[in-house]
Amino acid sequence: ETGVTQSPTHLIKTRGQQVTLRCSSQSGHNTVSWYQQALGQGPQFIFQYYREEENGRGNFPPRFSGLQFPNYSSELNVNALELDDSALYLCASSLAGENNQPQHFGDGTRLSIL
Amino acid sequence: GENVEQHPSTLSVQEGDSAVIKCTYSDSASNYFPWYKQELGKRPQLIIDIRSNVGEKKDQRIAVTLNKTAKHFSLHITETQPEDSAVYFCAVLGGSYIPTFGRGTSLIVHP
Numbered sequence: 001e002t003g004v005t006q007s008p009t010h011l012i013k014t015r016g017q018q019v020t021l022r023c024s025s026q027s028g029h030n031t032v033s034w035y036q037q038a039l040g041q042g043p044q045f046i047f048q049y050y051r052e053e054e055n056g057r058g059n060f061p062p063r064f065s066g067l068q069f070p071n072y073s074s075e076l077n078v079n080a081l082e083l084d085d086s087a088l089y090l091c092a093s094s095l096a097g098e099n100n101q102p103q104h105f106g107d108g109t110r111l112s113i114l
Numbered sequence: 115g116e117n118v119e120q121h122p123s124t125l126s127v128q129e130g131d132s133a134v135i136k137c138t139y140s141d142s143a144s145n146y147f148p149w150y151k152q153e154l155g156k157r158p159q160l161i162i163d164i165r166s167n168v169g170e171k172k173d174q175r176i177a178v179t180l181n182k183t184a185k186h187f188s189l190h191i192t193e194t195q196p197e198d199s200a201v202y203f204c205a206v207l208g209g210s211y212i213p214t215f216g217r218g219t220s221l222i223v224h225p
Contacts, residue, residue: 004157031211033213035215040218041217041218042120042203042215042216042217042218043158043203043215044215045212045213045214045215048211048212055211056210056211056212058212090157090158096211099145099146099165100145100146100165100207100208100211102148102160102163103148103160103213104160105150105157105158105159106157107156107157108157
């Protein structure tokens, strides 16, 4: 069983730039969620993708966008980067069904904005 | 939206003692309550979960209890060991399948 993998592991950008983070879901999973985790905080839900469509969104501005591909992998795009975007970005995959299912996390991408 | 509060923010215990972390939630429709353990620099890992049709679940030294009426659930760790030291997060999910996480509890187990 292949777990959730994310790339890159670390990234440094400057204000105003754009970034794309990538996630491969665990084998057998069809739903991907993205989270932002600031230092000393719990993960904050950004959005979730199911069947290549956004299936729920947290309190994040439109410059945070995403994609899900037919193989269930996903991208998180952030435009016009701000200093406060510095955080650990976590991807989690799960299997959609009638009941809520456990989410399995990747190791995350540490994004630093200078 | 859902509001989740987690207490305490820091918990320091001696090896062998028990540790209890509590989370409260606001949405009575919430029906799934997982707990995650996150060691420094690592991914959150699911350690135990409970659904709303169950009051208690146990897995070796770890247990979770749920009080739907009072809208709170707790993580219990018995016979704590130094390797239990980590940040623990509760999460709450309902019909929207969108999880809300607590702010985390830093557990320190002293040898």
